[in-house]
Amino acid sequence: MELHQLQMLRELGELGSVKAVAETMSVTPSAVSQQIALLQRQVDAPLTRKDGRNLVLTGAGKVLADAGADVINAMATAKAAIGAYQHERGGTVTVCGFHSAGQALFAPLVRHLAAMRDGTGTAGAAFAGVPRVRLSDEDVAQHDFPALTARYDLVLAHRMDHSPPWPESRVRVIPLAHEPLDVALSVDHPLAAKKSLAPADVVRYPWVTSRSGYSPADVLAAVGAVASVPVNVVHRINDYSAAAALVSTGDVIGLLPRFTSSPARSPGVTLRPLTGISTRRRIDVLARPENLKRASVMLVAEALQQVMAELTGE
Template identity: 55%
Template sequence: MELHQLQILRELGALGSVAAVADALAVTPSAVSQHLSALQRGFRTPLTRKEGRRLVLTAAGETLARAGSDAIDAMAAARSALDEFEGDASGVVTISGFHSAGQALFGGLVRELSGLEAAPTVQLTDEDVAQSEFPALTARYDLVLAHRMEHSEPWPQGVIRSLTLVREPLDVAVAASHPLAARTSLRPSDIADSPWVTSRIGYSPDDVLRAVSAVTGRAVEVRHRINDYGAVSAVVAAGEVLGMLPRYTSRSVDESDIVRLPLRGVSTHRMIDVLARPENLRRRAVRVVVDALERVMTRLKE
């Protein structure tokens, strides 16, 4: 039994298929299967089973994957101890962020790190996925900027760790010429009968809009589905629809022709979290980046 075999078993449980594991670890599906077979030879109890065309973990496989995750974390702790001894904060840290977080944080992060005497090199990627897909990205990146609605299920425990950067409200955006623009706040009954531009299903603005529909008992008319907040702002400014904009991470949009209004009566807050595999957080370089992200977000809220 080798550490990389346990890693592959863990990723199979987390990602759900041999192909996904191969893609995440940059190896071939054949190599994944060979390592799983070699691991299985050390145990009498089956670790995997076929479920249709997919290979999934048995209960024994899940147990070994959890234990293996602890072993991987322990090895990372040993490496971290050596890094601390050497005082090494350099190295490459890979980060993915959904679009609005990337626009709001990536530039500030690079500037923050450039001011440090010894800083890691960051490699930034935008990954705009639905809430349910963020945990799987931790197999490919050291740090994953993720969002979830405050009332939704927490991130899965054990395989990943999470750190909240900010609790961010979503505000209603209206054209400056709209009758609602003179208000100081809104309630669901004020907006349920208006046409909307919102996000694709599975993203925060659509979650809030569905809550509005549930509270009022009225079906909300969705006219456009756009994930880019700059485009949302432009469509709202045209005056035909209302929109939803995050308060902190969409400040780069053009607001000359729109007004933001807080929404009362439903939960509008989303959590922006940093997700990571436990062993990655053992690296000093990764922790330096997390600390820098926290400072950038604190300034963004001011």
């Protein structure tokens, strides 16, 4: 078995199609199919099966893919042990994040890394290998974040407190923040005079919220359940900036993250905490274990922790 064959099998399990594996590994789909076919010849049990137009892993395929992930991680550990991998601080680190995290963290991250470079001058060797980052935004439902680690070194992800934990058998988790979703109001809204709000206070107003399956919609469903009143959702918009702009008109109220969607970036909007239900979401960095063996990736992960700490005041 070749390492790249195991890697392709692993990616097929994560991404769900030969085409996606080919794009991620910068090869042709026929090359992926050929290598998986060669791998199949070396084992007796079927590794893949057809599911519509896609090729998915069988139970045996998943077992072999998991074993392959262990091999890849072990190889990264071996490279780190001899120093060729672990001490490489330069290069490029790929980072993706959901929209509000990108708006709040991407620019400060770039500035933070630039300051590390600029602070060394020509003689400073300690930070001579500060990496560059390539940034992307990905607006996905919670259960789709772990699969993004196949395409990016670091993935900024969020989940509500009550939702299932990340699959730590497949990804490593670096906590960044524990962020409440607050009620967003126009500054002249009648409820803006209150210091905090309960579900009974807000449930009868018209709302802007996200599409189903995303954090604000989940919290708003709980508001309706606690107040035993149907919620009047007027707009369903995933982009927090657009939602805040609608809130500023006074026609609707909404839910915005306290740290990553600051009212300072939304003129005419103020936030109030919502009591009586859990509104907190966890913001984490997800990564494959082998990627965290790279000093450059760890440096960027630590920079993200510092940037988030500054944002939250912790």
